[in-house]
Amino acid sequence: MKYAIYQMEVVAADPEENRRRVEEWVTETVKRGDPDTLVLPEMWNTGYALDKLEETADRKEEPSASFLSELAKKHQVNIIGGSIGNKKDGRFYNTNLVFNRAGERVYQYDKIHLVPMLNEPKYLAGGREKVQTFELDGVKMGLIICYDLRFPELARQLALLDAQVLHIVAEWPSARTDHWKYLQLARAIENQFFVVSCNVVGSHEGTDFAGNSMVTDPWGNELAVGSNSGIETLRAELDLSSVEKIREDVPVFDSRVPEMYD
Numbered sequence: 001m002k003y004a005i006y007q008m009e010v011v012a013a014d015p016e017e018n019r020r021r022v023e024e025w026v027t028e029t030v031k032r033g034d035p036d037t038l039v040l041p042e043m044w045n046t047g048y049a050l051d052k053l054e055e056t057a058d059r060k061e062e063p064s065a066s067f068l069s070e071l072a073k074k075h076q077v078n079i080i081g082g083s084i085g086n087k088k089d090g091r092f093y094n095t096n097l098v099f100n101r102a103g104e105r106v107y108q109y110d111k112i113h114l115v116p117m118l119n120e121p122k123y124l125a126g127g128r129e130k131v132q133t134f135e136l137d138g139v140k141m142g143l144i145i146c147y148d149l150r151f152p153e154l155a156r157q158l159a160l161l162d163a164q165v166l167h168i169v170a171e172w173p174s175a176r177t178d179h180w181k182y183l184q185l186a187r188a189i190e191n192q193f194f195v196v197s198c199n200v201v202g203s204h205e206g207t208d209f210a211g212n213s214m215v216t217d218p219w220g221n222e223l224a225v226g227s228n229s230g231i232e233t234l235r236a237e238l239d240l241s242s243v244e245k246i247r248e249d250v251p252v253f254d255s256r257v258p259e260m261y262d
């Protein structure tokens with residue numbers, strides 16, 4: 001499966017401009033290569049201007065859901081739609097959306113863990129639905145959002161549901177770049193699946209974002225890494241047969257003793 005990842009700069013509180021950037025990137029990226037799956041970052045519509053969500057956030061995933069669905073259908077490409085600032089049932093959420101090549105929404109997830117360092121608990125409600133897998137082109141996959149990466153239980157839950165690829169969409173600050181990179185390697189190695197991440201660059205109100213979007217294979221090899229501060233398209237091709245091979249060579253899942261952990 002061929003990936004293209006948009007390490008973008010999000011304009012805080014300007015969803016229209018961000019949609020323009022995403023549409024231009026999707027069109028150019030599909031024209032220049034032949035990706036199967038595109039990946040966008042966290043909160044790509046509103047950025048981290050959380051005090052402006054009343055004016056800028058989607059309402060029940062619109063207009064982002066229709067926008068992404070149309071792009072997926074038009075270009076016949078799967079889209080891991082990062083996440084969006086989203087209002088539903090009177091509260092704001094950090095909501096992920098995934099679309100297949102037919103433009104069908106195959107997954108939706110609200111970020112569970114709210115990050116205190118970016119004031120999320122003051123403005124957002126945390127999702128309370130368990131993570132699930134979804135399928136794109138017959139491959140089982142999972143997704144978590146940024147701070148969720150620090151909670152290994154989520155990634156393990158997805159591995160136990162047989163995910164072959166974990167996506168992480170993020171706006172991770174450069175103050176903790178090492179954590180961002182090492183935690184991804186750990187999640188890939190301990191769960192023996194691919195980890196595909198998409199972070200942003202640029203800054204908002206004194207917080208610089210770390211770039212370093214990554215593709216890591218189930219052995220912990222880095223197949224692609226973005227720069228610290230450049231707007232970039234990362235491309236990588238995943239050989240999904242390596243998941244089974246590595247799980248045979250180092251049979252972690254057969255060696256588990258779940259009654260000792262639960």
Ligand SMILES: NC(=O)CCC(=O)C(=O)O
Pocket residue numbers: 042115117118145146147148150170171172173176179
């Ligand atoms: N957007 C985020 O969730 C940032 C997470 C973060 O800064 C950290 O875990 O450190």
